[in-house]
Amino acid sequence: MSPKGLRRDLSLLGWQVLYEQRAFWRNRARAFFAFLFPILFLLIFSSIFHGTTIALGRGRTITYVTYFVPGILAYGVIATTFLNMAISTAVLRDDGVLKRMAGTPLPGWAYVGARIISTLIVTAALTVVTLGVGHFVYNANVRGSTLPGLIATLALGAGAFTALGVGLVRYISNAEAAPAVVNAAILPLTFISGIWFHFHLSSTLSDIAKVFPVRALADGLQHAFNPFTTGSGFEGSDLLTLAIWLVVGCVLMVRFLRNPERA
Amino acid sequence: MSAIEVNDLRKSYGQFEAVRGISFSVELGEVFCVLGPNGAGKTTTTEILEGYRTRDSGQVSVLGFDPAGGPRGLRERVGIVLQSCGVQADLSVAELIDMYGRYYHERRSAEELIKIVELDAKRETRARQLSGGQRRRLDLALALVGDPDLIFLDEPTTGFDPHARRQAWSTIRSLCELGKTIFLTTHFMDEAQTLADRVAVMRAGTIVAEGRPDELGGRELRPSEIRFTLPDGHVAAELPSMPGAEVTREGDRVLVATHAVVPTTALITGWAVEQTIELANFSVTRPTLEDIYLELTGEASQ
Numbered sequence: 001m002s003p004k005g006l007r008r009d010l011s012l013l014g015w016q017v018l019y020e021q022r023a024f025w026r027n028r029a030r031a032f033f034a035f036l037f038p039i040l041f042l043l044i045f046s047s048i049f050h051g052t053t054i055a056l057g058r059g060r061t062i063t064y065v066t067y068f069v070p071g072i073l074a075y076g077v078i079a080t081t082f083l084n085m086a087i088s089t090a091v092l093r094d095d096g097v098l099k100r101m102a103g104t105p106l107p108g109w110a111y112v113g114a115r116i117i118s119t120l121i122v123t124a125a126l127t128v129v130t131l132g133v134g135h136f137v138y139n140a141n142v143r144g145s146t147l148p149g150l151i152a153t154l155a156l157g158a159g160a161f162t163a164l165g166v167g168l169v170r171y172i173s174n175a176e177a178a179p180a181v182v183n184a185a186i187l188p189l190t191f192i193s194g195i196w197f198h199f200h201l202s203s204t205l206s207d208i209a210k211v212f213p214v215r216a217l218a219d220g221l222q223h224a225f226n227p228f229t230t231g232s233g234f235e236g237s238d239l240l241t242l243a244i245w246l247v248v249g250c251v252l253m254v255r256f257l258r259n260p261e262r263a
Numbered sequence: 264m265s266a267i268e269v270n271d272l273r274k275s276y277g278q279f280e281a282v283r284g285i286s287f288s289v290e291l292g293e294v295f296c297v298l299g300p301n302g303a304g305k306t307t308t309t310e311i312l313e314g315y316r317t318r319d320s321g322q323v324s325v326l327g328f329d330p331a332g333g334p335r336g337l338r339e340r341v342g343i344v345l346q347s348c349g350v351q352a353d354l355s356v357a358e359l360i361d362m363y364g365r366y367y368h369e370r371r372s373a374e375e376l377i378k379i380v381e382l383d384a385k386r387e388t389r390a391r392q393l394s395g396g397q398r399r400r401l402d403l404a405l406a407l408v409g410d411p412d413l414i415f416l417d418e419p420t421t422g423f424d425p426h427a428r429r430q431a432w433s434t435i436r437s438l439c440e441l442g443k444t445i446f447l448t449t450h451f452m453d454e455a456q457t458l459a460d461r462v463a464v465m466r467a468g469t470i471v472a473e474g475r476p477d478e479l480g481g482r483e484l485r486p487s488e489i490r491f492t493l494p495d496g497h498v499a500a501e502l503p504s505m506p507g508a509e510v511t512r513e514g515d516r517v518l519v520a521t522h523a524v525v526p527t528t529a530l531i532t533g534w535a536v537e538q539t540i541e542l543a544n545f546s547v548t549r550p551t552l553e554d555i556y557l558e559l560t561g562e563a564s565q
Contacts, residue, residue, distance in 0.1 A: 012365060019362045023353040026389075095349030103313060103345075105338040105409070106366040 016114030038076030069134035070221035085165030149233020153220030167252025216241035272321035283468035299465035342406030367409030
């Protein structure tokens with residue numbers, strides 16, 4: 001492609017991001033579900049368990065809020081990427097919008113790229129709000145030293161869950177079933193992945209949770225928040241799990257996009 | 264150059280042969296209509312021409328492009344109105360026209376488009392809140408936004424009320440006046456008759472007839488039909504001799520099939536006046552496109 005053609009396509013992508021953003025925030029129900037829901041959970045749970053502490057073993061304890069802020073951040077990332085992407089893409093497919101877009105000269109990569117960038121913008125905004133509420137309301141602070149680990153975990157997690165969300169649409173027979181399918185895939189995992197509460201799980205459940213990316217994302221973020229963490233906050237095993245799921249997600253996403261009409 | 268050339272096109276889904284070796288061509292500036300019942304292969308054919316589906320075999324050329332895989336150069340020059348194809352429902356009419364317009368090198372003015380499809384009053388309305396008819400008009404605006412040379416209209420007036428259909432027809436005719444080539448599918452006979460320069464009738468994956476709407480299936484060669492009811496006490500045998508006409512009974516009515524409509528009508532009515540008898544339910548009909556269509560697609564017997 002000529003540089004001029006590429007520049008034009010990138011400008012089309014930019015415009016598309018703008019329109020995707022406009023459509024996202026204008027749909028109040030969807031914006032609430034993806035964006036305000038996690039923050040609402042943060043406020044409720046933090047108020048209920050205010051002042052409780054969690055024993056991490058070896059005599060170390062942290063406040064519940066320090067544990068819960070990164071947990072709910074993980075849930076928020078999953079909601080804005082995985083849940084939102086899967087549901088909205090299923091709707092676009094069922095409404096025939098994907099087909100219509102395929103009939104226009106807008107290159108497929110520019111459209112998909114714009115949808116992904118738009119989703120990541122929402123995720124970034126949610127991250128800032130969640131961390132801001134944690135910091136200013138509950139004194140659960142991000143530490144400068146572990147910030148690199150926090151960012152790496154967020155980036156890999158958001159990427160993996162976005163790709164998985166798009167890839168999952170292939171297995172969603174119709175848009176009405178989409179919320180049920182995605183929640184069935186995610187909610188049980190959030191409980192065994194220690195997002196809401198710090199459980200001492202049976203080794204079986206814990207082993208199951210370790211295979212999936214929900215725990216890896218939550219654990220990676222909790223690790224960065226943990227005041228006892230030394231170093232830059234990188235949790236190698238979590239990052240590896242997320243990276244593997246990112247690859248799986250990309251494979252599923254490409255498979256779906258090759259033939260989006262077939263459920 | 265023809266706008267569309269199709270030669271021995273075939274497409275199967277598993278064991279089912281949806282399109283069984285059809286050939287036709289569409290000239291530039293022509294309105295070409297594919298007429299046929301559901302399941303005849305119209306949509307499969309159209310989607311192959313649009314680049315949405317790949318063919319099994321045969322040659323296809325659309326504006327000089329092979330449509331398989333939907334090359335971008337082709338997408339720049341065609342406008343597509345699909346059956347029940349949605350838009351980004353949270354954007355307004357004006358926003359959607361702007362957004363889709365950006366994808367094309369050649370672009371029609373949004374103002375002009377909104378006027379053509381008569382959505383002036385709805386420009387700030389979100390697509391979600393439009394009525395069915397308004398949404399179809401928006402579809403048309405979005406198909407025209409790139410100033411296409413060729414427009415595909417897949418059953419463009421299905422679900423329209425009679426008034427909206429007339430409106431859509433006049434819009435489509437104004438597109439022809441702009442020199443656009445139009446490829447239309449429909450299962451309405453009157454739509455084909457009103458809009459098309461040429462009609463191809465499809466049945467079970469093949470083209471069973473092709474021609475101008477008034478010539479289709481040898482329509483101009485078929486006899487017209489005169490029907491009436493004789494009063495009690497009179498029988499068809501009393502009618503005067505009518506050269507070239509064929510007289511049959513159809514229930515309690517008499518059916519006279521003839522190519523010489525005017526002289527035959529004069530003979531029958533002259534005889535009735537002479538006998539001072541009333542011919543109830545007197546009618547003269549040409550075979551309609553619908554009769555031909557039903558005969559060709561074998562639906563009359565169903």
